[in-house]
Amino acid sequence: MDVVEVVPGLHLLPLGIANAYLWHGGDGVTLVDTGPPGSGPAVVAALDHLGLRRRDLRRIVLTHFHDDHAGAAAELASWASAPVVAGRGDAAFVRGDVPGPLPSFTEAERALHAVVAADLRPAAASPVDQEVDDxxxxxxxxxxxxxxxxxxxxxxxxxxxxxxxxxxxxxTVAEHEGRAILGPFNADRAGAWASLQRLAGLDVDVACPGHGRPITSAAAAALRRATDPFGSAP
Known part of the structure; x- marks a missing residue:
């Protein structure tokens, strides 16, 4: 696995089909997303590559509950004693209290999902120590x-x-061939597109998507040009 510095203090960890990001701040390391189940050793290797130890991992932030992003949360939280942070609307799904909603697939997405998720194991239920709001x-x-x-x-x-x-x-955003696109496999496609438009209104230089490579220059403009190649966004 290549650990890639995106900006000083922020590194990309490509974990199988999904990205995670390590933020190394003054009070230790934050991991944003965990990759699929079984990603613990890869995270340890990334920490070691950066001269860090397990105990330096101080918190885990989950962008959403899907198995490829929250799959190793329970494992990592257990050995690092790191609190898990998640959006309030997904916390019950991460904890396993109730099943999360399935994506509403377009035909193109259904074929893609059959390929990329063929070997994806379900995530173990994980504690959520902090629920966050907008x-x-x-x-x-x-x-x-x-x-x-x-x-x-x-x-x-x-x-x-x-x-x-x-x-x-x-x-909400993915990257494909240098372009920002609407991420596939959405529970609510119209809602996801509206959220992408909100992000496109931010003044940012760098965008770090859940899939694909970070957009490291003129990210705001790239987000404004984003398309929905797998379906028909509103």
């Missing part, structure tokens, strides 16, 4: 502002780091 500031994550971006899932969140010009989008 506008809440996570001071430990570079003064990140939580943005509620419902649509991909009911409680999807993004993190905006205005001092750094960075946006971590979760699956």
């Amino acid at each position: 506008g809440q500031v996570l001071g430990a994550v570079g003064e990140a502002v939580v943005l509620a971006v419902p649509g991909h899932t009911p409680g999807s969140i993004a993190l905006h780091l205005p001092r750094h010009g960075v946006l971590i989008t979760g699956d």
